[in-house]
Amino acid sequence: MAESNKLSLVEFWKAIAIATAIVAVFATIFVWSGFYNVSAQKPHFEVTTWLLAQIRRQSIQYQSNSVPPAPDNLDDAELVTLGAVQYQLGCAACHKAPGWTGSRVGDAMLPAPPPLTWVSEKWSPRELFWIVRNGQKYTGMPAWIAYEREDEVWPLVAFLERLPSLGPDEYRRLTSDRSSTPGFSLSTGRAVIEVCARCHGLPGEPPRSNLVPFLSAQSASYLRRSLEEYQSGTRPSGYMELVASGLDDTTMDALTEVYAAAPPPAPAGEASEDVSRGAKIFSAGLPGQNVPSCAACHTAANPQFPQLAGQTTVFLSTQLQVFRKGIRNGSGYGRIMTTIAERMTDADIDAVSAYLSTLPPGMFGTGSESAP
Ligand code: HEC
Ligand code: HEC
Ligand code: HEC
Known part of the structure; x- marks a missing residue:
């Protein structure tokens, strides 16, 4: 009894092996023959469409469990x-x-x-x-x-x-589509700056969202370097990498010069309780945490140090967090800030950002002054 059971088990596995071999041969012939048509003109079989939809739905539902809660x-x-x-x-x-x-x-x-x-x-x-x-x-x-x-x-x-x-x-x-406004013309090169203006506003105008920085008070060389870093992906941003990828050298020069030369926009920030602590951090740093004074660099006329006065709290704090995570340190300039931001707490970042947002843009210099 035990003997025949053993035999049938062996035969069972043999049968499986033969079946697998046959399937493998047919699969190989199918793949190598080129019989399957990958044309986007040929819809999937209905069963394939159904199966793909199920896999997709289950996958998205399961994988999205790791997404942080939506902001309110x-x-x-x-x-x-x-x-x-x-x-x-x-x-x-x-x-x-x-x-x-x-x-x-x-x-x-x-x-x-x-x-x-x-x-x-x-x-x-x-x-x-x-x-x-x-x-x-x-x-x-x-x-x-x-x-x-x-x-x-x-x-x-x-x-x-x-x-x-x-x-x-x-x-x-x-979406601030100005393509039908007078003065818009593909042949005058105005088209590209109209794209920038959809988020940053035209030179001298405030940005259209508080998540977007104004460019007007920055030096042309800082703006230019930033565009190159977005283009090469060393400064990651899904917004800026998309637009920067298509820019040639001449266009980058023209855009950065015209933004740098424009007057800075009006201040946007509001007073809050963080402001006085933020002011201290900006001028004296946080000696206990080995954080140097921000003013030492950010009030200097070095055209590689961006002007911070009057940018929004959310833009500044986001950049500090991006530095802290080490994802804006593709250049030596970014590494300076990563070292500093790593020593700051969330509360420090919020306080100094809130303070800077209340200052008049351009108070430590404007693009046209600090441009080399
Ligand atoms: C090159 C074309 C292409 C671009 C660009 C693109 N998508 Fe898609 N997107 C698709 C295709 C194709 C699907 C359908 C996938 C499927 O059916 O499995 C899809 C699916 C989606 C879905 C799910 C739709 C559904 O009914 O379940 C969302 C949401 C979506 N895209 C958002 C976006 C957003 C937001 C952007 C821009 C940031 C974007 N897509 C850019 C091609 C694109
Ligand atoms: C879809 C909106 C959008 C468009 C369009 C856009 N930008 Fe930006 N830009 C942003 C955002 C958001 C940031 C902040 C990105 C980050 O976190 O690094 C930014 C940052 C920048 C910076 C870095 C500024 C700083 O202080 O560090 C420069 C320079 C810049 N943009 C130039 C341009 C130019 C030139 C154009 C047109 C070719 C343009 N942008 C188009 C949204 C946009
Ligand atoms: C040793 C000089 C130095 C000191 C000190 C310094 N920074 Fe910076 N900071 C820089 C440089 C250089 C950059 C440009 C980095 C880059 O382009 O990636 C920068 C960039 C920034 C940016 C990004 C601005 C933008 O428009 O994208 C913020 C925000 C910032 N610093 C905040 C601070 C704060 C807050 C302090 C003080 C706690 C501080 N920095 C201290 C040199 C310095």
Whole structure:
């Protein structure tokens, strides 16, 4: 009895081995024959489409468990505006937008990028965050260009949450599309600065979101170096890498000179209780933590040290956190700040940022003065 059981077990495994070998032979013939048609013109079999949709849904639901909780200001205009401009520049060509049909490339893709008008009903904010940050394999849906800049993704989610209630006019206003205003012309080179202006405002104007820095008080050489660092990816930012990648040397020179020469905008910051502690940190540093005085460098006329006065609290504190994480230290300049930021607590960062936001932009020098 025991003997025949053993035999049948051996035969069972033999049968499995033979079946596996047959499948492997057919699979090899199938792959090598080129019989399977990878054309984007040939839709998947229905069962493949169904299976892919299940895998995708389960994967997104499971993987998005690691996403931090959504901030409670997702309806904040500062986030929505920045998200809307980025959407127009980086997503609409595939996904279309209110009053805007996108490019015809999307229609020729398989799967075709779906319109996203109602996508916020299908996915939660954290799931949307995960999709926008990670992209999707085998579909053409790209990951966030600067994957390490997790802090940059929420404005896109904020925009997708707002999308169902956006008509074409409101969308055009939000994305600051000036292409029909007088003076706009592709042949005069004004087109590129109109792209920058969608987020930074034109030279001399305030930025359109408090997440975006003003450029007007900075030296041309600091602005120029920043653009090169975005272009090469040594200063990661999904917003800036997208626009900087297409700029040639002449255009970069022209843009940075015209921004550096413009008068700085009016101050935006408001007094808060952090301000007096922040003022101390700025002038004297934090001796107990080995943090040097910020003023020692940031009030000097060295055109490589950016002007900080009057930038918003959220922009300054974000940059300090980015330095602290070590993801803006691709250059020697960044490494100086990484060493300093590593010694600061969240509270120190918030206090000094709040203080700097109350100062008049340009008070330690302007781009036109400090340009070499
Ligand atoms: C090159 C084209 C392309 C670009 C650019 C692109 N996407 Fe996609 N996206 C796709 C495709 C294709 C899919 C569909 C994936 C699928 O069906 O599995 C997709 C899916 C999505 C989804 C999920 C849709 C759903 O119904 O589940 C979201 C959300 C999304 N994209 C947001 C964005 C955002 C935000 C951007 C810009 C930052 C962007 N996409 C840029 C091609 C693109
Ligand atoms: C979609 C919005 C958007 C557009 C369009 C845009 N920027 Fe920016 N820009 C940003 C954001 C956000 C930052 C902060 C990025 C970071 O965290 O490093 C930034 C930062 C910069 C900086 C670094 C400033 C500093 O103080 O460190 C420069 C220089 C700059 N942008 C120039 C430009 C130029 C020139 C253009 C047009 C070709 C442009 N930007 C278009 C959003 C934008
Ligand atoms: C030894 C000189 C030095 C000291 C001291 C210093 N910084 Fe900096 N800081 C720099 C340099 C150089 C950069 C440019 C880094 C780069 O381009 O990546 C910079 C950049 C910054 C930026 C980014 C601004 C922008 O527009 O992107 C912030 C914010 C900043 N510093 C805040 C501070 C604060 C706050 C202190 C004091 C606690 C401080 N720094 C002390 C040299 C210094």
